[in-house]
Amino acid sequence: xxxxxxxxxxxxxxxxxxxxxxxxxxxxxxxxxxxxxxxxxxxxxxxxxxxxxxxxxxxxxxxxxxxxxxxxxxxxxxxxxxxxxxxxxxxxxxxxxxxxxxx
Amino acid sequence: xxxxxxxxxxxxxxxxxxxxxxxxxxxxxxxxxxxxxxxxxxxxxxxxxxxxxxxxxxxxxxxxxxxxxxxxxxxxxxxxxxxxxxxxxxxxxxxxxxxxxxxxxxxxxxxxxxxxxxxxxxxxxxxxxxxxxxxxxxxxxxxxxxxxxxxxxxxxxxxxxxxxxxx
Numbered sequence: 486x487x488x489x490x491x492x493x494x495x496x497x498x499x500x501x502x503x504x505x506x507x508x509x510x511x512x513x514x515x516x517x518x519x520x521x522x523x524x525x526x527x528x529x530x531x532x533x534x535x536x537x538x539x540x541x542x543x544x545x546x547x548x549x550x551x552x553x554x555x556x557x558x559x560x561x562x563x564x565x566x567x568x569x570x571x572x573x574x575x576x577x578x579x580x581x582x583x584x585x586x587x588x
Numbered sequence: 589x590x591x592x593x594x595x596x597x598x599x600x601x602x603x604x605x606x607x608x609x610x611x612x613x614x615x616x617x618x619x620x621x622x623x624x625x626x627x628x629x630x631x632x633x634x635x636x637x638x639x640x641x642x643x644x645x646x647x648x649x650x651x652x653x654x655x656x657x658x659x660x661x662x663x664x665x666x667x668x669x670x671x672x673x674x675x676x677x678x679x680x681x682x683x684x685x686x687x688x689x690x691x692x693x694x695x696x697x698x699x700x701x702x703x704x705x706x707x708x709x710x711x712x713x714x715x716x717x718x719x720x721x722x723x724x725x726x727x728x729x730x731x732x733x734x735x736x737x738x739x740x741x742x743x744x745x746x747x748x749x750x751x752x753x754x755x
Contacts, residue, residue, distance in 0.1 A: 486593065488592055488593030489592060489593075490593070497593050497594065499594055500594055500596050501593055501594040501595045501596050502596070520595045521595070521596070521598060548632075549632050549709070550628070550697065550705050551695070553705070553708070554697070554701075554705075559708070560705060560708035560709050561708055561709075561710075564709065564710065568634075569598070569633075569634030570598050570632065570633055570634050571632065572632050573596075573598060573632075574598065577596060577598075587625055587628075587629065587696075588625055588628055588695075588696050588697065588702070
């Protein structure tokens with residue numbers, strides 16, 4: 486469906502995840518983050534940029550372990566930045582599909 | 589915040605208080621992963637997770653063995669290998685090597701790395717007291733993330749209200 490986020494028309498699925506990779510920008514991310522009670526800052530943006538780059542290169546949303554092992558972000562810190570369900574929340578704010586990988 | 593579109597709730601509160609206990613009782617390479625992968629998934633969903641290692645499951649957390657778990661097709665009809673062939677010398681090493689490669693190809697970490705990741709994600713590792721006594725092992729022989737050596741009664745207290753799985 487077509488929705489308006491940060492004043493821009495964007496496509497989202499029935500859960501609210503963006504479906505078009507290129508419709509994301511940092512303003513949209515800030516709005517998505519606010520939706521789930523997260524304030525976007527530079528540290529979080531750095532993580533999101535890795536998530537987006539990895540998705541773009543591999544066509545799959547990185548799992549939490551991949552963000553940590555390949556992206557070089559500390560797992561404990563990711564739980565602080567995106568509490569409780571970091572992988573899903575990172576994907577939501579980064580405008581990529583919900584992760585499906587097991588590890 | 590706008591309301592013209594769906595916003596995921598992530599059910600943060602629905603799972604509040606949900607707790608998972610996994611009893612890891614087997615020490616082969618193939619049987620180490622189910623518990624570790626489920627624990628990892630549960631932690632990623634914000635679920636309080638405890639792993640209790642007992643008897644052969646100690647192989648998974650012993651510093652000496654955790655990086656060197658073995659797989660054998662002997663007694664495993666699902667491997668579809670003739671029983672006699674599976675028992676030939678060198679077969680276990682070969683089967684283990686093959687399985688390790690398959691695991692790595694899937695970008696699944698090694699057992700010690702899985703344990704590190706589980707601990708970093710807030711998971712709790714516990715070791716069984718009776719097994720420690722039988723195997724003559726101490727806390728310092730085990731993965732650094734193991735919080736303690738506990739008895740069955742303590743495990744019962746720990747797992748109160750939890751969903752418990754025996755692996």
